[in-house]
Amino acid sequence: MVAMWTVKVVSLGVVGLSLSLELLFWLFSRRRSERVTNKVLFFPSKVACVEHIFSPTLPHSHVCSLPHGVDTSFSRLLRYILSACSSLDLCLFSFSNMDLSRAVLLLHSRGVTIRVLTDRVYSAISGSQIGVLRKAGICVRCDVSAVHMHHKFAVVDGRMLITGSLNWTLTAVQSNMENIIITEEPDLVQPFVKEFCRLWGLNDSAQDLNSVTD
Amino acid sequence: MVAMWTVKVVSLGVVGLSLSLELLFWLFSRRRSERVTNKVLFFPSKVACVEHIFSPTLPHSHVCSLPHGVDTSFSRLLRYILSACSSLDLCLFSFSNMDLSRAVLLLHSRGVTIRVLTDRVYSAISGSQIGVLRKAGICVRCDVSAVHMHHKFAVVDGRMLITGSLNWTLTAVQSNMENIIITEEPDLVQPFVKEFCRLWGLNDSAQDLNSVTD
Numbered sequence: 001m002v003a004m005w006t007v008k009v010v011s012l013g014v015v016g017l018s019l020s021l022e023l024l025f026w027l028f029s030r031r032r033s034e035r036v037t038n039k040v041l042f043f044p045s046k047v048a049c050v051e052h053i054f055s056p057t058l059p060h061s062h063v064c065s066l067p068h069g070v071d072t073s074f075s076r077l078l079r080y081i082l083s084a085c086s087s088l089d090l091c092l093f094s095f096s097n098m099d100l101s102r103a104v105l106l107l108h109s110r111g112v113t114i115r116v117l118t119d120r121v122y123s124a125i126s127g128s129q130i131g132v133l134r135k136a137g138i139c140v141r142c143d144v145s146a147v148h149m150h151h152k153f154a155v156v157d158g159r160m161l162i163t164g165s166l167n168w169t170l171t172a173v174q175s176n177m178e179n180i181i182i183t184e185e186p187d188l189v190q191p192f193v194k195e196f197c198r199l200w201g202l203n204d205s206a207q208d209l210n211s212v213t214d
Numbered sequence: 215m216v217a218m219w220t221v222k223v224v225s226l227g228v229v230g231l232s233l234s235l236e237l238l239f240w241l242f243s244r245r246r247s248e249r250v251t252n253k254v255l256f257f258p259s260k261v262a263c264v265e266h267i268f269s270p271t272l273p274h275s276h277v278c279s280l281p282h283g284v285d286t287s288f289s290r291l292l293r294y295i296l297s298a299c300s301s302l303d304l305c306l307f308s309f310s311n312m313d314l315s316r317a318v319l320l321l322h323s324r325g326v327t328i329r330v331l332t333d334r335v336y337s338a339i340s341g342s343q344i345g346v347l348r349k350a351g352i353c354v355r356c357d358v359s360a361v362h363m364h365h366k367f368a369v370v371d372g373r374m375l376i377t378g379s380l381n382w383t384l385t386a387v388q389s390n391m392e393n394i395i396i397t398e399e400p401d402l403v404q405p406f407v408k409e410f411c412r413l414w415g416l417n418d419s420a421q422d423l424n425s426v427t428d
Contacts, residue, residue: 002217003217003218003220003221004217006217006221007217007220007221007224010221010224010225011224011225011228014225014228014229014232015228015232018228018229018232018235018236021236022232022235022236022239025236025239038399038401038402039401040401040402040405040406040409042405042409044361093379143391145391147258147385147389147390147391148385148389148390148391149390149391150379150380150386150390150391150392151379151391151392151393152379153379153393163378163379163393163395164377164378164379165307165364165365165366165367165377165378165379166364171361171362172364175361175362176361176362176363176364177357177359177361177362177363177364177365177413178364178365179365179367179377179406179409181377181395181402183399183402185252185397185399187252187253187254188252188254188395188397191254191256192254192393195256195393199391
């Protein structure tokens with residue numbers, strides 16, 4: 001009788017332990033898949049005030065004719081960029097959007113390490129923010145090849161990739177039909193991290209001396 | 215003595231069953247994560263012959279001055295597109311690459327349902343393949359808005375997304391620095407499927423009648 005009772009207790013104990021491990025494993029897998037960001041943003045974005053993203057304490061009633069407190073594709077994009085804590089690597093064909101430039105300058109003032117790789121021709125066009133970034137002391141390299149550096153991607157803290165069809169211009173954000181993917185999938189992020197390092201190395205700092213200025 | 219032996223057998227049985235379930239669960243999870251494609255291709259692609267992708271039985275020695283049997287970013291991109299079994303939805307700013315056009319025509323001849331949504335202005339430029347696709351009977355719609363339809367994405371069989379900075383042109387493939395992501399992550403694919411349907415609906419077939427021809 002005692003032996004049978006022991007069988008039951010031991011069996012139940014083993015089953016209980018096994019189910020607990022299974023549950024822990026499932027919770028861990030679920031948490032991991034929840035943690036990985038996979039988002040898509042489409043443009044054109046609704047035009048709205050983004051001042052509250054730069055100055056969260058500012059009341060919504062400040063003087064501005066645009067709608068306030070509206071969540072748009074662009075405000076979400078700004079938040080993803082501003083989430084950078086340690087580094088931001090930008091590989092951009094065209095960069096003339098002043099709000100995006102402001103976000104990069106804000107991160108720079110917070111001590112985030114920023115590297116900007118851009119197309120030589122487009123860095124010199126009217127309205128380009130590349131000169132503004134350079135003047136602020138941000139490390140900028142222009143692609144030295146004869147072809148277009150047509151990428152439009154950013155890597156936040158070496159772990160989050162922001163990429164798509166969207167050039168960092170006002171027209172792309174407010175007018176064109178565009179897309180942006182935000183992902184933390186290592187299989188997608190790591191090749192971009194590697195490619196950025198390769199391109200950064202190819203266009204070394206020596207050429208900064210004769211690069212385009214604003 | 216018999217009771218103790220029974221305890222051991224039952225306990226071992228439960229542990230064995232539990233471990234087997236754990237192993238099956240792990241194999242299933244692994245297989246699932248392996249099945250999901252997450253790839254990145256960078257361009258410019260090495261220039262190589264892609265004839266073997268269209269005609270797999272053709273010997274590599276056929277008359278052509280380009281390197282043969284080389285695996286390039288472009289040959290991989292072609293293979294992903296040609297993997298379509300039932301449908302291919304294209305949302306492209308510019309489409310002038312003849313090999314990509316040939317791949318789409320081949321899929322059309324195999325009975326794959328193809329829908330092409332493109333930018334009105336760029337569909338009319340010299341070298342555009344849009345007229346060729348139309349003539350072959352492929353359903354093409356041009357974006358009717360005043361802004362640019364700047365997307366460069368494809369959805370294969372409603373489950374695989376091909377997107378990035380790369381326009382479907384020869385310059386983008388062979389010269390520029392570009393990227394393409396290939397993913398089956400539902401969180402990334404489904405928004406593009408939905409956006410394609412939305413844009414396709416916005417630019418309904420009525421406007422096909424007065425659209426640009428080659």
